[in-house]
Amino acid sequence: MEGRIDRIKKQLHSASYKLTPQREATVAVLLEHEEDHLSAEDVYLLVKDKAPEIGLATVYRTLELLTELKIVDKINFGDGVSRFDLRQEGAAHFHHHLVCIECGAVDEIQEDLLEDVEAVVEKRWNFIIKDHRLTFHGICWRCHDKNDENNGE
Amino acid sequence: MEGRIDRIKKQLHSASYKLTPQREATVAVLLEHEEDHLSAEDVYLLVKDKAPEIGLATVYRTLELLTELKIVDKINFGDGVSRFDLRQEGAAHFHHHLVCIECGAVDEIQEDLLEDVEAVVEKRWNFIIKDHRLTFHGICWRCHDKNDENNGE
């Protein structure tokens, strides 16, 4: 039932890369934090628990490799760092994000929602869409609820 | 008829900032390159033509200020630099981008296109949308046409 990491291993092998202990530890961290949007530094610190001797450069190289193989997506929310997100297996498209401008939380939307918009863009702008990035900035339900409570006093 | 820069001046003043010659030159560059997506360095080099004594730090500080006042939007296409885009006056939402993965060109979509999607997101995720970022990655019409030509030989 350890399928996910085995499949990633195969993806690496079929591209002539090895799943070294360092790479495995990095992938494990990403799997354990699928909900989060870790920066390279975040991943590095977490990987150090499993493989204390690992270097930051190796983490960067591994994340770059995984990005190349489309196992993870590199994203950027405008703070100075890149963040890395494991792709959903079999997902045709990159998922979307809800960034809360009050508490900073980042939630994910797995649904596509963009089929209609993409159809319009492809036709009207004559643009062949390969991927997309969609992020909404606003107030999340948690802050929303919190504000309601405070107003109710 | 010099309305645009005058209005920006007022926006600065009403937030207790001055429109200094350096800031004016920076805004002028942004106005002249509304179609482009200039990096801070790009802006710096262009501003130097108008105000050769300006420092890079001032350009950064001005762009930061303009971002704060929502006169420009800071965007990031995943190459290591931030880019700055003048907001459309009166635009309720940030415009979208088409990034060509072949030639690197960035085209803009001014239409909203997202009304329906936003309605779904607000209702289903209980998220109050304040702004959005939407970027499509793919093949632009220019590269598309170019490829057709080459295949026709």
Place this chain on the structure above:
DNA sequence: TTGCCTGCAAAACCTTTGCAAGTGT
């Protein structure tokens, strides 16, 4: 004068790279 603004240089940051050593086949 006072407070904002500027230019310069230094610093801070994130990320990439060079290289010698290590690894598995």
Place this chain on the structure above:
DNA sequence: ACACTTGCAAAGGTTTTGCAGGCAA
């Protein structure tokens, strides 16, 4: 051996910050 991978340290590139001087009200 051989090719790939690693850790470390150094370098690279972008952005921010400290500070003394300048400017306008």
